[in-house]
Amino acid sequence: MPTKHGITIFFVPHNRKDPLSVRLKGWQVLAAGIIFGIALVLFVLGVVFGGRSTRIMAENRAIRAENERLREQRLKIIQLERELAGTSELRRWMLEMVGADELAQIPVMTAGVTEPRLTAFFDRPFRSRLFPEMEEAAEATRRRRDFVPRGLPVKGTITARFGEMDHRFLKPHSGVDIAAPRGTPVLSTATGIIAEVISDPVLGNAVEIDHLSGFTTRYAHLELISVKRGDWVERGAKIGTVGSTGRAEGAHVHYTLLESGTPINPINDNKIAQEG
Numbered sequence: 001m002p003t004k005h006g007i008t009i010f011f012v013p014h015n016r017k018d019p020l021s022v023r024l025k026g027w028q029v030l031a032a033g034i035i036f037g038i039a040l041v042l043f044v045l046g047v048v049f050g051g052r053s054t055r056i057m058a059e060n061r062a063i064r065a066e067n068e069r070l071r072e073q074r075l076k077i078i079q080l081e082r083e084l085a086g087t088s089e090l091r092r093w094m095l096e097m098v099g100a101d102e103l104a105q106i107p108v109m110t111a112g113v114t115e116p117r118l119t120a121f122f123d124r125p126f127r128s129r130l131f132p133e134m135e136e137a138a139e140a141t142r143r144r145r146d147f148v149p150r151g152l153p154v155k156g157t158i159t160a161r162f163g164e165m166d167h168r169f170l171k172p173h174s175g176v177d178i179a180a181p182r183g184t185p186v187l188s189t190a191t192g193i194i195a196e197v198i199s200d201p202v203l204g205n206a207v208e209i210d211h212l213s214g215f216t217t218r219y220a221h222l223e224l225i226s227v228k229r230g231d232w233v234e235r236g237a238k239i240g241t242v243g244s245t246g247r248a249e250g251a252h253v254h255y256t257l258l259e260s261g262t263p264i265n266p267i268n269d270n271k272i273a274q275e276g
């Protein structure tokens with residue numbers, strides 16, 4: 001029964017049996033064509049996008065691995081930064097606590113065991129390499145400070161303060177009187193050069209030291225003088241002994257501090273108790 005539209009497909013077996021025929025009507029051919037077309041499109045899309053997504057997934061895996069590696073590195077860096085900050089903080093704290101110049105004297109002990117690495121850290125040459133400018137600054141400061149008079153030349157009792165009216169001379173007291181037993185050592189309050197050694201009816205045996213920093217100190221009424229003009233004295237060096245030579249009532253040192261030739265108070269009055 002022929003049809004106007006349509007096709008007939010023959011399947012001819014090789015063993016020469018009767019061929020199989022399939023008749024397809026026009027709309028069936030069209031439907032088969034459409035289905036084949038859709039399948040072809042889906043197949044192509046699958047190949048293209050499937051391949052692409054496989055590649056993207058591989059790339060994603062690589063990126064995730066890289067991210068993980070970077071995260072670990074970042075954690076390591078943060079950890080190092082913390083350790084470094086801790087070390088600097090400790091160093092700063094120690095320097096503050098003891099002063100840069102005393103750091104060398106700190107004994108390093110860790111639970112009774114001397115740790116060689118720690119010892120090396122506090123080793124002076126090592127520190128000098130690590131903070132050369134700090135070492136130099138500390139040394140310079142230490143040196144400068146030695147030339148600025150500090151404290152009093154003898155331990156004793158303050159019997160007359162700076163600026164008090166001196167009734168014997170009818171003028172303000174130019175220094176501080178410190179009473180102490182005869183023979184007590186009198187010490188230089190700063191490093192300098194002996195500028196004058198005098199024997200005066202008023203001051204008695206007296207010494208003047210030029211501290212080469214704008215400061216001069218005078219020590220009067222001494223019993224004995226153990227330095228001569230031009231001698232170099234370090235801070236704390238003995239220059240003589242307490243006496244009552246000149247116009248003095250009882251054994252004491254009349255100590256005068258001058259800044260650019262003008263007498264100034266050698267002590268902070270609030271500190272008399274400690275200084276005396």
Ligand SMILES: [Zn+2]
Pocket residue numbers: 160173175176177253254255
């Ligand atoms: Zn005096």
